[in-house]
Amino acid sequence: MGLMESNFRILVADDEKGIRDLLSDLLKDYFDVDTVDRGDTVLDRLKKVGHEILILDLRLPGMSGLDVLKRIFEDKIKVAVVVITASNDVETAITSMKLGAYDYLVKPFDTDKLMVVLKNIVEKLELESELSRLREQLGEGFRFRNIIGKSPGMQKIFSTLEKVIDTDSTVLIIGESGTGKEIIAKAVHYNSNRKQYPFRSIDCSTIPRDLIGSELFGHEKGAFTGAISRKIGKFEIASRGTLFLDEIGNLSIDLQAKLLRVLQEKEFERIGGNELIKVNTRIVTASNRDLREMVRENSFREDLYYRLNVVPVYLPPLKDRHEDIPLFIDHFLDKYNGEFGREVNLDLKARLYLSNYSWPGNVRQLENVIKRLILLSTQRVVSLEDVTSVLEFEEIGMAARRAETAGPPPAPSGSLISEGVKTIEEMEREHLEKTLKHFNYNISITARALDISRKTMHNKLKKYNIVIRRTAAMEENAGAAVEGAGHQPDHRPQQAGRHST
Numbered sequence: 001m002g003l004m005e006s007n008f009r010i011l012v013a014d015d016e017k018g019i020r021d022l023l024s025d026l027l028k029d030y031f032d033v034d035t036v037d038r039g040d041t042v043l044d045r046l047k048k049v050g051h052e053i054l055i056l057d058l059r060l061p062g063m064s065g066l067d068v069l070k071r072i073f074e075d076k077i078k079v080a081v082v083v084i085t086a087s088n089d090v091e092t093a094i095t096s097m098k099l100g101a102y103d104y105l106v107k108p109f110d111t112d113k114l115m116v117v118l119k120n121i122v123e124k125l126e127l128e129s130e131l132s133r134l135r136e137q138l139g140e141g142f143r144f145r146n147i148i149g150k151s152p153g154m155q156k157i158f159s160t161l162e163k164v165i166d167t168d169s170t171v172l173i174i175g176e177s178g179t180g181k182e183i184i185a186k187a188v189h190y191n192s193n194r195k196q197y198p199f200r201s202i203d204c205s206t207i208p209r210d211l212i213g214s215e216l217f218g219h220e221k222g223a224f225t226g227a228i229s230r231k232i233g234k235f236e237i238a239s240r241g242t243l244f245l246d247e248i249g250n251l252s253i254d255l256q257a258k259l260l261r262v263l264q265e266k267e268f269e270r271i272g273g274n275e276l277i278k279v280n281t282r283i284v285t286a287s288n289r290d291l292r293e294m295v296r297e298n299s300f301r302e303d304l305y306y307r308l309n310v311v312p313v314y315l316p317p318l319k320d321r322h323e324d325i326p327l328f329i330d331h332f333l334d335k336y337n338g339e340f341g342r343e344v345n346l347d348l349k350a351r352l353y354l355s356n357y358s359w360p361g362n363v364r365q366l367e368n369v370i371k372r373l374i375l376l377s378t379q380r381v382v383s384l385e386d387v388t389s390v391l392e393f394e395e396i397g398m399a400a401r402r403a404e405t406a407g408p409p410p411a412p413s414g415s416l417i418s419e420g421v422k423t424i425e426e427m428e429r430e431h432l433e434k435t436l437k438h439f440n441y442n443i444s445i446t447a448r449a450l451d452i453s454r455k456t457m458h459n460k461l462k463k464y465n466i467v468i469r470r471t472a473a474m475e476e477n478a479g480a481a482v483e484g485a486g487h488q489p490d491h492r493p494q495q496a497g498r499h500s501t
């Protein structure tokens with residue numbers, strides 16, 4: 001009859017023993033056959049075993065066949081269903097087709113007919129698995145495979161990018177801190193036909209403004225004091241590849257003009273040079289500030305804005321893509337369990353709590369929380385209390401975490417806490433430094449802002465070895481300094497803080 005032996009599993013659900021025996025006998029050479037005699041056991045069995053095919057009598061004790069079908073449909077169980085009905089019940093048979101049954105047979109049925117139906121199903125299943133194998137081989141549907149996002153917001157991004165990926169079009173990524181701007185920028189490059197050429201990035205918010213120009217365009221030897229040799233800029237290095245300009249809103253007005261010119265003319269001169277360098281660099285930019293607002297305020301060039309905003313990609317805050325949070329949780333559990341050789345998991349309450357949290361620091365914060373939970377947990381299963389305490393800890397350490405890029409703090413000796421996790425003291429020190437900087441190293445004001453006495457403040461400065469030496473500029477900035485005349489100013493931020501190790 002042409003049916004080859006297959007690896008597929010069939011479940012026969014019928015209350016009549018005669019039929020179960022008959023079908024088992026008939027099908028056992030071609031399939032793995034399993035039987036149940038009640039409707040209310042079908043779903044459990046399907047979920048447990050994962051049969052590919054179900055032969056379902058509609059009249060069953062416990063739960064009717066139609067209800068079983070409904071549940072299969074609702075629970076999105078992937079199984080091809082062949083329905084068997086009594087001869088007077090064709091209406092129901094049609095209803096069951098609407099509920100997603102593959103085919104139906106009327107009792108008493110001809111076994112040859114059943115075999116034809118099954119053969120069709122087997123062909124369909126084989127075709128499906130072949131297609132998915134092919135798709136995998138071709139890499140289709142896997143373009144953004146390392147990027148998580150089944151939420152509508154992310155799906156929209158994928159379909160936008162899919163359309164423009166192989167063009168030279170600029171892409172502007174807008175999103176709050178930690179929403180994944182950089183990972184999207186990289187995906188644009190590594191999924192495009194530029195992927196064999198370099199990807200480079202410049203974060204315009206961390207590089208000193210007067211250095212951004214030479215980072216971008218390079219310079220000739222002697223172009224300015226300190227330019228002791230020729231430097232090739234990232235625009236040139238990433239020619240034929242992609243240059244990612246992060247926090248583009250921080251670019252000075254004159255560099256905005258130069259960038260615009262390069263985008264229009266595809267050529268430029270290195271700083272201090274007169275050779276025209278031709279480039280074909282794709283530009284991807286990102287900003288967590290609203291550039292339109294900046295255009296309105298005249299701090300960002302309108303013409304440049306339109307040049308950059310050809311393909312806008314808006315990354316929603318994590319709290320607006322709830323569907324993705326469970327995926328992120330599992331993704332980061334996998335990642336850090338792997339990294340740390342652990343097998344930590346979260347219990348249900350902990351998961352629910354994380355799923356409903358507001359995530360002001362977005363994906364980056366979620367990633368940090370999972371990492372911390374794995375590092376800190378002594379048990380395999382993390383509970384709600386562990387989660388809330390890490391989140392509290394997180395909130396205290398917000399400021400400290402921002403400084404994390406400066407490298408992990410030294411782990412306190414004898415501590416069981418692995419490196420990468422900040423101690424309360426570490427965070428206090430960093431918070432202190434940050435606040436001091438904010439108040440221009442004015443000790444009185446800083447102490448008042450932190451709601452501690454000056455004495456306590458001085459003790460802490462001593463404890464953390466923070467030395468402040470005052471410069472003339474600071475004196476000026478501080479204006480009529482609040483510092484008492486008797487105080488001997490130690491000052492000037494001797495790189496306010498990190499003890500020289």
Ligand SMILES: Nc1ncnc2c1ncn2[C@@H]1O[C@H](COP(=O)(O)OP(=O)(O)OP(=O)(O)O)[C@@H](O)[C@H]1O
Nearest residue numbers: 146147148176177178179180181182183363364367
């Ligand atoms: N959709 C995603 N799938 C997988 N990982 C993600 C996703 N979005 C963000 N991440 C991870 O979250 C972290 C933060 O992402 P990324 O650095 O790209 O964000 P960002 O918007 O550039 O943040 P910031 O504004 O702080 O620079 C990274 O470790 C990144 O790998």
Ligand SMILES: [Mg+2]
Nearest residue numbers: 178181182246
């Ligand atoms: Mg970033």
